[in-house]
Amino acid sequence: MLDDRKLDVLRAIVTDYVSSQEPVGSRALVERHDLGVSPATVRNDMAVLEEEGYITQPHTSAGRIPTDKGYRLFVDRLGSVKPLSVAERRAIQTFLSGAMDLDDVLSRTVRLLAQVTQQVAIVQYPTLSHATVRHVEIVSLSTQRLMLVLISSTGRVEQRLLEVAQVDEEEIGSLRALLNEAVVGQTTGEAVRTLSGLVADATMIDIVQSPAARAIAASTTARLAAATLLEMLGSDRSSRVVVGGVQNLGRFSDEFETTVKPVLEALEEQVVLLKLLGEVSAPDVVTVRIGQENPYEQLQSTSVVSTGYGSPADAWATLGIVGPTRMDYPSTMASVRAVARYVSRFLTQG
Structure with missing residues (x-):
């Protein structure tokens, strides 16, 4: 187990790498974060993190970047999903408020998710047996x-x-x-x-x-x-999903090991998307699958953030996003949960 200081160093590396898209060095960490230790101590902590497989050095004499294992620990140690701002919540509510029927709700939802997360959004149709x-x-x-x-x-x-x-x-x-x-x-x-x-x-x-x-x-x-x-x-349409924001992948073409093409091909398969979202979880439970945790090889350079939507006692279906492993996990998790909450409320009260 890592001590709190090394967790702070890992958290700082993830935050800086997601923001800058550049490998992170010890000097930059000391300058940008109040870690309370010297650059030499940070270098030693980074060496331990690298030895344990939480970060890696992509090039000789370069800084470090998080691995899938590092992102996993970062997400697991978030503690709780941060709340959205009043303005963000109001924007979500306004976007969904004009929907006329279920098709319209899901169409608006997938566009909204893609817009607020800048990732590929996926929304499953409700399971009508519920x-x-x-x-x-x-x-x-x-x-x-x-x-x-x-x-x-x-x-x-x-x-x-x-x-x-x-x-x-x-x-x-x-x-x-x-x-x-x-x-x-x-x-x-x-x-x-x-x-x-x-x-x-x-x-x-x-x-x-x-x-x-x-x-x-x-x-x-x-x-x-x-x-x-x-x-x-x-007629149960729960085997259908709606996808939006595929064009967002173009912004991350350098994030994938070869090209973005295998990812795009996988996202065209409805069965793949349903399995990617996973089993319907309870509303408010946000699930994150990172890189190698995904069951499809073409998508192992991506992360999936998903949650159930429906009533508190009975989740109807799942919605979520797919994006590169280098993503802003706290904000993305908050957005996915908030959108699911509003969709649940809209469908329950509509």
């Missing part, structure tokens, strides 16, 4: 065209057009009430089972049907609406 049905709406567009709208607790809004025989407002109202009574307040899985049972019962004329099943059986429009809603409930 959501509940908030409301089902049926809107009459004409006498023979309806719009079926599904709204979930995750903020998901999905719409489908229905071509029907002529239908009046009274029938639409009855159908709206029927569907809402059947599924509102249920999880997606529960709603699928309930609606599947009603649709199945509606086809069984030789058994005693429930009033809801009889209503579905008696109307072509009701059967179509129920079948369409069932299809909407069954």
Whole structure:
């Protein structure tokens, strides 16, 4: 274990290298940081840090730079994620406040994350099995065209057009009430089972049907609406991710061992991105994977900072950033956590 002084030296090296992009020497550390020791002592501490694998010397007679192991220790010893400023929090809230539906929320979120961190942002679609049905709406567009709208607790809004025989407002109202009574307040899985049972019962004329099943059986429009809603409930987009800020990698082309191309190719694979974000963690728990800790060789010159978003008791999905290992970890971790908090609040209260 390193003593506090050597940890202070490592912290100073990481901070200066992230800021300057240049290897850090002992004299510069003494000049810029109040370490309370002589340059000779700092050189001795740096020698120990290098021997232990926390820093390395990229060139002869050059200063030192952190290794993956050094960044790992730096992140682990942060203690807590620093809070954002009032201005930063207000900017995040303003950016998300105009979102209309889930697609819009995630599109804004990925742009916001890329902008505030200057890294590549990744946001996973919510796992709908964790959501509940908030409301089902049926809107009459004409006498023979309806719009079926599904709204979930995750903020998901999905719409489908229905071509029907002529239908009046009274029938639409009855159908709206029927569907809402059947599924509102249920999880997606529960709603699928309930609606599947009603649709199945509606086809069984030789058994005693429930009033809801009889209503579905008696109307072509009701059967179509129920079948369409069932299809909407069954479509889980949690295997999808949204990516933004890929152009930010261009600023760090010299950070990668060969070229940025393998990184870009890996970021095009949805399966890779989902595994890169890792298992959904609880909101407010920020996970950092550095360099060689990443499971894909093409991405082992990058770091991934991620967290879950959702309700405190149930994370729906994950969001995060991908960037070079030389990044401002405290600020990036704070930004990822803050954006996740605002997305969770927006979807819960929206």
